[in-house]
Amino acid sequence: MDQRRRWEPAAVIEPFPSTIRRGYLDAELCGEFAQLHFRSCGREEAPLVLLLHQTPSSSAMYQNLMPLLARDFFVLAIDTPGFGNSDPLPATFPGGISIAGFADAIYRAVSSKFDRPALVFGHHTGAAIAVQLAFDQPAFVRALALSGPTLLTDEQKAALPLAAQTIAADAEGAHWQRMWQRLRAKDPQAELSLSQREALLAFTCGDYYEASYRAVVEQDVVPQLAAIQCPTLVFAGGRDLLRAAVEPTVQLLPKGRAAELPEDAGTYVCDRQPAAVAELLQPFFLEIVRAG
Template identity: 45%
Template sequence: MSWVIDMSAIRRGYIDTRIGQIHYREAGNSDLPSLVMFHQVPSTSAMYEVLMERLANQFHIIAPDMPGFGGSDALNEAVTIKAYADILHEALLALGIHQCLVFGHHTGASVAVQLEYDFPGFASKIALSGPTLLDQALKDLLPKKSFAFPVEDNGSHLMLMWERVRAKDPDATLALSQRETLTGIALGDTYPDAYKAVIDQDYATQLASVKCPVLAFAGTEDPLLGQLDNALALVENGEKAIIEGARTYVCERNADEVSALLTNFFK
């Protein structure tokens, strides 16, 4: 399904941090409850534009590009989920956000949990789409799915990235697949770094430390669906939801269902 987005509802800005600038998208009135959204990789905050438009009348939404993605400057240290969370926390404080609702999808779910682990109480509630509690099989598989394609004179690396993106969801719109392909290409040799950071994160320990309410959900076609119950078993106050037929791009292709879940959970 193709969505027409009212881009006038979404604003953009930059925040100065110790690594440079963090780019973010913003929607909603600042008097509304603050909701921070962390994107998956190799996406950017552009993946949340559909959701932001739907939720802008209920929340003040901040969706940053993680360091090295979209319009944000890259880390000047080793890439870890902790390093991502530290810089994003610094950026959010600079915006005057000291406590908020938090939503993360896939890698964004890694960042969301790391943020609350390192800064307890920063999140009043956390929603996780595809929690990244990886078993050994997934940890072994991920590097095979996330290596960088060397740049070739004949441009074959462009087609390889396109095929990788389309394989995630063959029914996604061509515009969505093109956006994700170009984002992946832009990462160059750094493409695998965020995936390795997810593998290295001690997600189980961090998730078990979370005290605030947690909503964990996944689509029936999400490769992380099998870890959903194990993730929920680690939290003190958890809710579960499953979206029929949803895949990697659930936040866009199933935006109505996701926005309803978030509205009901965050109310």
């Protein structure tokens, strides 16, 4: 009698709703094949929430926030083209590196896989992309949430690209120290591991760091905000350099409303105070879902 065990396929392991999974979405951009890296969390059949990150970060900045939203939503955080593990925009892409280009690539990739509208949240550069996405694809964006809206003053427009100038590699490693000091200055109280992650991501994206800031400056955001018809929630932390833009942004939006984050919240609020962000996003997005 043959005592050998017969092979049987392993049981499929279902992840917990709070488990963060990773993968790639495909997009055709100007006839070229591109892949955008994502993190996802929650049940795929739940209402779709799309998270868009700041510069020079990646979807990694949402790892603490995503599980807090996963009970009610399918949460999808995308690496912007050229950042994290996403391919850059093709060299032949119309307009070069632009907010419109980022929004178009993200829309193509997400809509090709998930054929339904999304609730969209963006932080800083991600907020600029979110506005562009709602302006260009109004049927795709059910509601919008903006943290640190990019309605910039003339002084901010002049300073922003200078704050992200490319730091050339140095044989002695001085470039590491310069980048470390730049990113620590954003929040000197941030965990060292967070600053280290951001420094690595800043070097990974290369020239896209400065180029994305220039793209934010060049975006014609005022008429876009005025044309957006979906409900929009706008907020910023007390230490966010873009906090002063909250009220003017709300005034431009036909269906805008303001909310508040803690006074000690800054540029890394999604990493460091995810519960405060979730407490704003969850009821707002649920309100939109329940309204149908």
